[in-house]
Amino acid sequence: xxxxxxxxxxxxxxxxxxxxxxxxxxxxxxxxxxxxxxxxxxxxxxxxxxxxxxxxxxxxxxxxxxxxxxxxxxxxxxxxxxxxxxxxxxxxxxxxxxxxxxxxxxxxxxxxxxxxx
Amino acid sequence: xxxxxxxxxxxxxxxxxxxxxxxxxxxxxxxxxxxxxxxxxxxxxxxxxxxxxxxxxxxxxxxxxxxxxxxxxxxxxxxxxxxxxxxxxxxxxxxxxxxxxxxxxxxxxx
Numbered sequence: 358x359x360x361x362x363x364x365x366x367x368x369x370x371x372x373x374x375x376x377x378x379x380x381x382x383x384x385x386x387x388x389x390x391x392x393x394x395x396x397x398x399x400x401x402x403x404x405x406x407x408x409x410x411x412x413x414x415x416x417x418x419x420x421x422x423x424x425x426x427x428x429x430x431x432x433x434x435x436x437x438x439x440x441x442x443x444x445x446x447x448x449x450x451x452x453x454x455x456x457x458x459x460x461x462x463x464x465x466x467x468x469x470x471x472x473x474x
Numbered sequence: 475x476x477x478x479x480x481x482x483x484x485x486x487x488x489x490x491x492x493x494x495x496x497x498x499x500x501x502x503x504x505x506x507x508x509x510x511x512x513x514x515x516x517x518x519x520x521x522x523x524x525x526x527x528x529x530x531x532x533x534x535x536x537x538x539x540x541x542x543x544x545x546x547x548x549x550x551x552x553x554x555x556x557x558x559x560x561x562x563x564x565x566x567x568x569x570x571x572x573x574x575x576x577x578x579x580x581x582x583x584x
Contacts, residue, residue: 361517390570399480399563399574400518413570448517452570462508463572465517 359384361451361466362431369472376436376443378469382451389432390463391417391424394446403447406432439473446470477501478566480575488583493551495578497564500545504566504573509538509549512561512577521562522549554582 362381370376382389388407392400402416406426417424421439426432436443447470450463480497487493497507506525510518524531524538524547531538537550551558559582564575 388570390572392572392574397576399476399478399565399576400572402571402573405570450517462520462523465510465519467515467517 361386361449361464363447363449363466363469365469366467367470367472369474370439371474372440373438376439376471376473378434378436378447378449378471379431380434380449380451380466381431382449383464386451386453386464388452388454389426390450390452391432391434392448392450392465394448394468396445400448403434436471439471441473444471444473476576477573478564478575480564480578482578483576484579484581486581486583487554489554489556491554491582493549493554493558493580493582495549495562495564495580496546497548497575498544498546499566499573501566501568501573502545503568506567507538507540507547508565508567508572509536510563510565510574512563518563551580554580556582556584558582 391403394400404417404424405413421437423435446468448468450465478499508523509521511521512518522533522536535552540547561577561579563577565572
């Protein structure tokens, strides 16, 4: 029973290049969340997606960042024209549904660590 | 701005000792308070969680204390073991969004 799978685990890009991070949720999970972790900081919410729908992207920078969760395949977080400030660990999490009781248990992947040179 | 404030940033405890991590929040819309444990190179893993209508929850050596009127909650790790050395994050949930504290790195010395 594989958990949340993220790849690549490590990615190095030069300024101006594109970064694509992939996330396969746990089996049976249809909700995906992306979080960013900067050094010495907690995780910050970026975006919440369901299959083929972006539910909430309020935490995502307006420029250069986009996310998708297609009907088939993994969720993709795409960062265009990367800058040094994009260097961070990007974590994907999944859940089976949104629990209205508030007890949303998110299962996190191991993260993708982006380094921008 | 940090919606959940966590302290201390780091702590060192002897094996068998008690580790205490404190968190405070302002948003009264938060309705669930989980704690996550993260080892280097890994993603955060849910450790224990509490609802605001409960003042204390214990699971094994881990206890959450919750003070709704003060908007504070804390994690106690009893009989700390070297394997507990990790970074601990408190968090608060409203709807589907987790707001994380900045984390506490706990080092347990044998």
